[in-house]
Amino acid sequence: ETGVTQTPRHLVMGMTNKKSLKCEQHLGHNAMYWYKQSAKKPLELMFVYSLEERVENNSVPSRFSPECPNSSHLFLHLHTLQPEDSALYLCASSQERQLVTQYFGPGTRLTVL
Amino acid sequence: RKEVEQDPGPFNVPEGATVAFNCTYSNSASQSFFWYRQDCRKEPKLLMSVYSSGNEDGRFTAQLNRASQYISLLIRDSKLSDSATYLCVVTFPEGGYNKLIFGAGTRLAVHP
Numbered sequence: 001e002t003g004v005t006q007t008p009r010h011l012v013m014g015m016t017n018k019k020s021l022k023c024e025q026h027l028g029h030n031a032m033y034w035y036k037q038s039a040k041k042p043l044e045l046m047f048v049y050s051l052e053e054r055v056e057n058n059s060v061p062s063r064f065s066p067e068c069p070n071s072s073h074l075f076l077h078l079h080t081l082q083p084e085d086s087a088l089y090l091c092a093s094s095q096e097r098q099l100v101t102q103y104f105g106p107g108t109r110l111t112v113l
Numbered sequence: 114r115k116e117v118e119q120d121p122g123p124f125n126v127p128e129g130a131t132v133a134f135n136c137t138y139s140n141s142a143s144q145s146f147f148w149y150r151q152d153c154r155k156e157p158k159l160l161m162s163v164y165s166s167g168n169e170d171g172r173f174t175a176q177l178n179r180a181s182q183y184i185s186l187l188i189r190d191s192k193l194s195d196s197a198t199y200l201c202v203v204t205f206p207e208g209g210y211n212k213l214i215f216g217a218g219t220r221l222a223v224h225p
C-alpha cells in the first residue's frame with residue numbers, strides 16, 4: 001500500500017541536530033496531519049493543514065516546525081529536540097478536513113539521544 | 114478525565130473465542146465514532162464506523178450508546194490474524210473541522 005508514504009522510517013538524532021521528516025500522499029487528498037504516538041499513550045494531533053494552510057496547532061513546542069508546500073507533501077522540521085520527543089510520528093491525509101476518514105502513513109520512529 | 118477511555122488489556126483469547134471491547138468518551142458533542150486497528154509497529158487503519166443503530170461487518174459488530182457515551186466492538190470466532198491493538202476514535206467539531214480523538218487502544222492477542 002503506497003497511498004501515504006513517509007521517510008525516513010527510522011531516525012536517531014542528537015539533541016543538537018536538525019532533521020526533517022517527509023510525508024507524501026498519492027490519494028488526491030487536500031488535508032494532511034501530523035500525529036505523535038508515544039508508548040502506551042493515545043495518538044496526539046500536532047498539526048493540521050487544509051488546502052496548504054495550517055488550521056490547527058495543538059500547542060506544540062516550537063522545536064517542531066511543519067511545512068506544507070503543496071497538497072501532496074508535508075514536512076516536519078526538527079531542531080534541538082529532547083529525549084522525551086522520542087516517539088512514532090505519523091502522517092495522515094483526508095479528502096477534506098470535514099471528512100473524518102483519515103489514511104495514515106507507516107510512520108517515522110524517532111529516537112532522540 | 115481522559116477524552117476517550119479504553120481498557121488497555123491485553124486480552125488473551127484462544128482462536129474461535131468471542132471477545133468484546135468497550136470504550137467511553139467524555140465529550141457529549143462528539144459526532145462520529147470509529148474503530149481503528151493498529152498492528153505492531155504499523156500505522157492505524159480504519160476498521161469500521163460505528164452507528165447508533167449498530168452495524169456489522171463479517172465477524173465484527175460495533176455498537177454505540179449515545180446516552181451512556183459508550184462504544185463497543187465485538188469480535189466473533191477470533192482468528193490469529195485479529196491480534197492487534199484496537200483504537201476507539203471519536204470526532205467532534207472544533208475550529209471549523211472535525212477533530213479526531215483517539216483512545217490509547219486495547220491490545221488483543223489471539224493464541225492457537
